Amino acid sequence: MKPLVAIVGRPNVGKSTFFNRMIGERIAVVEDLPGTTRDRIYGNTDWNGREFTLIDTGGLEFGSNIPVGQVGLTGQPGDIMKHVQAQAELAIEEADVTVFMVDARSGITASDEEVAELLRHSKKPVILAANKADNTARRQDAVEFYSLGLGEPIVISSIQGTGTGDLLDVIVEALPPEDEEAEDEDNEDVSRIAIVGRPNVGKSSLLNAILGVERTIVSDIPGTTRDAIDTELQFKGKKLILIDTAGIRRRGKVGPGIEKFSVLRSIRAIERCDVALLLVDASEGLAAQDTHIAGEILEKAKGVVVVVNKWDLAQEQQRAERRGEYAHPKEEIESAEAYRRIIAEGLKFIPFAPIVFTSAKTGYHVPSLLETVQLITEMRYLRIPTARLNEVVQDAVRRHNPTVVRNKVMKIYYATQTQVNPPTFVFFVNDTQAVHFTYERYLENKLREAFSFKGTAIRMFFKPRSKVELK
Structure with a gap:
């Protein structure tokens, strides 16, 4: 499990330039499949033998080409600052280390001071990087950033590459210790399950439904990140480990407009799992983020079940459209099969994935979902002579x-x-x-x-x- 390093800062301070320099063309691309495009906001890199995942929050900015102070997304000034603050808050919550990037050319701004105020309350390491210090005068002027109260600024030029090695040294030093304990790896009697998907598709509800199916919970156990908690339980004599259950419950805090960042936690969970449960909201259907997550699952060669959640609500909606007319069970089955074909077409790059219709609210098909997970785990350990x-x-x-x-x-x-x-x-x-x-x-x-x-x-x-x- 690689630690997460987030780069935050107001637009146009050079976050993406630094990210691209660090990641370059090392971002793996699997053909031209959905979810494996080059426009990612994250990528794996390494320095001095230590691997970590670097996040460019600049990829999340809706108005990153609009100068601070001008009209933003909703036609109101200050929208961009709200997004930058949201980035900082999410970085504090999700990342192991936060790099706060400022512009040595323009000096300290009110936006910088507000973000610095947020970051000073973080219990995790925060590294201050003064970018665009392209000449001696700017490098000397960067001393003013001391006043932000985040320690000594690391002076860099992402374009020229100067100082980036020093910054990486500090980042690696701030990373949490490498995990020493194995996490039940290569154990076919254990299924490590990640519940992933967009915000508000019912991840927390499905988690609760699973825990309600089999209440012989062994324990909540520490995950591999500083704040991850996994939940261990038994189902039909086999051990299941639900990854990052605390993160699933906490994800409801993610507000509209910053969905992409919320997917990052799903990506980290995918890295650790054997089988990913990709939740799709039956009333909304597939979205771009669903295909992005599915692409990650494929690229990391994991098991996957496409879970169409809230199926009961979708059926109620269909009945309402028929003005309350009675639906024959055969019609309900045909409706499910039609929906299955739509999902399969949208995710045709993972044709091997079973599609299960559930209702986390009522518990519909949750036991069969867990049986499917165990079957997939067996398939993952199948050895062919x-x-x-x-x-x-x-x-x-x-x-x-x-x-x-x-x-x-x-x-x-x-x-x-x-x-x-x-x-x-x-x-x-x-x-x-x-x-x-x-x-x-x-x-x-x-x-x-x-x-x-x-x-x-x-x-x-x-x-x-x-x-x-x-x-």
Whole structure:
């Protein structure tokens, strides 16, 4: 679990420039799938051997191109300042370390002073960075930022790169200690579950419904971050760990207009889970944030269940539209199937994900949801014998020859499973440049036809091998 470092500050102080310099092109992109675009506000980086996730809150600003003091979002002055304050408050709550960035060129502003006042009350480390100190005079003038009461300003120029190493040194020193204890990793008898989704889709209600299904709660246990609490319980003889239950309950504080930041906690939970429950509000349908989160789940090769919550409310709405006419049970089923097709189309890049209709309020389908989680966990630990795996691969090749790529034809010598949780396969081939993504997808489909892997992503790698082709 990587610690989280948030960069906050008013618009145009250089947050995004610093972020891009630190992350660069190291942000992984999986094809052109939804949720894996390059416009992220977060990315993983490392310094002196320590990895952490860097957050550019500038990506959250609705009016970041509007100078402070001019008219903002709603036509009222001061909107931008409200957003900056919201960033600071969220950083205090969510991040392990906050970097407060100011502009050495313009000096201290009223906005800086207000944000500094908020940050001084944080119990977590706050680092003051004076950006745009592009010459000696500005570096010397940066001393005025001492008056913000946040300690010595680290003087940097994100464009030139000067001082950024010093800032990273201070960031790494302020990070919490690396986790030393294993978290029941690689234990097929334990399912680590993350409840993720947009604000107000019912995450807290689903959590309470799950805890109400099986009340043999073992304990609330510390998570890997300073303020995360996980909840452990038993279901049908197997242990379930619900990740960051405290964070789920606290997420209701996130107000409108800053949804993207609230998704960050979901991303951190996804990193730690085996299976993610992606909640979708039945009355609202899929939104862009849902596909972003689904993309994260796929990229991190996790298990996933798409949970269509508030299904009872959606059905009531449909009945109201029919002016109270009685709906035959067959019509209700057809309605669910139609909705399932809509969800599947919107999330077609995770076709392996089961879709479960629930009502956290009434407990509808919650037990079957937990059974689905346990099944997916079993799939994630499924190990395929090498001989059987190669039978399936050979049959796939016989049925459909590899695509010609740059006048090259891929030859698969053999395949082997190298890992579980997630299931990971290595194909030894004559030339990795001859692997076409459509054929890779074809092979994945054949593996799923043979072994299911329901509800979980799988990983496939191709490595060069100059040996006799399988016959």
